[in-house]
Amino acid sequence: MDSFAARLAAAIRRCKTPVLVGLDPRFESLPELLTTGLQKTNPVEVAGAYEAFCKDVIDVVAPLVAAVKPQAAFFEQVGVPGMAALAATIAYARQQGLLVILDGKRNDIGSTATAYADAYLGPPEMSPWGADALTVSPYLGADSLTPFVDVCRDRSSGIFVLVKTSNPGGGLFQDVADVNGPLFLHVARHVETLADASRDAGNYGAVGAVVGATYPEQLAELRDVMPHAWLLVPGYGAQGGTAADVAGAFDREGLGAVVNSARGIIFAHARPEYRDRFAANQWQLAVEAAATEMIASLRDHTPARAL
Secondary structure (H helix, E strand, C coil): CCCHHHHHHHHHHHHCCCEEEEECCCHHHCCHHHHCCCCCCCHHHHHHHHHHHHHHHHHHHCCCCCEEEEEHHHHHCCCHHHHHHHHHHHHHHHHCCCEEEEEEEECCCHHHHHHHHHHHECCCCCCCCCECEEEECCCCCHHHHHHHHHHHHHHCCEEEEEEECCCHHHHHHHCCEECCEEHHHHHHHHHHHHHHHCCCCCCCCCEEEEECCCCHHHHHHHHHHCCCCCEEECCECCCCECCHHHHHHCCCCCCCEEEEECHHHHCHHHCHHHHCCCCHHHHHHHHHHHHHHHHHHHHHHCHHHHC
16 A cells, blocks of 8 residues: 555645545534434434534545545544444545545553554554544654554554644643744654655655644744645634645645645535525535635645646
8 A cells, every 4th residue: 555645645636636624523513404303412313413414525525625534522522423423434435535634633652652543543454443644642752653653654544743733822832942942843843853754755754744724934934844744734714724824835746735624614504605605405515615615725825736
């Protein structure tokens, strides 16, 4: 199997877009057609709605984008039925030809980190969850990342390490500085070391970084600091990031980054510009329109035009 970095690059070239669709199901935001008659207090019913919704979104976006990013928290919130819905969602996305980046922000030390990596990373014959990549926290140190890197190498998988997150409070710790710069730069330098060491014939390695669209100056700086790391860029759309804000994440070929949008795409039926344009039973058309709009915006305002 080709490396995760190579498969991601090939998928982006095929689709000609770096758009990453986040799957963040929230009961109150689902189309009414999927929740009518269901009880929010019934985990089985909620999980069933989440699974149906995510599969319907996948049907729309699979021809348009390279990857989806399920957010584990919303499925975990529903308990055991929710976790079954997450597994079904990952499997369905893979069947539709999408790469799956599981947003779980996992990590621990020693054998526990190894267990997380073993659980989540790799194809179904190697991993019970079957994700192509996983988001990971770095704050337990280098030895906590090593087990993930080892599994990535063995299973042609990837990880995205939290470096500079999109939330307003992220700077409380990430921006703390010493003579060698802020903490996020320390993390970025280590990510680059791991990315460079895990490269195959291509420019990018198995270890990437999460860097928010809401900090465009740092995003461009971190692209330079991590030339061999794929960047996962959250914060586009609902959090305020624009296509122009993420332009610095890419290399000259339009590769090197995936830009995530969740609410702005999957709940597009509730956005004012689409609410009156599509009927309630046409909510998937709103998803398609929002995804297409984002694809066009990134093509117009970023190096993604080179794809």
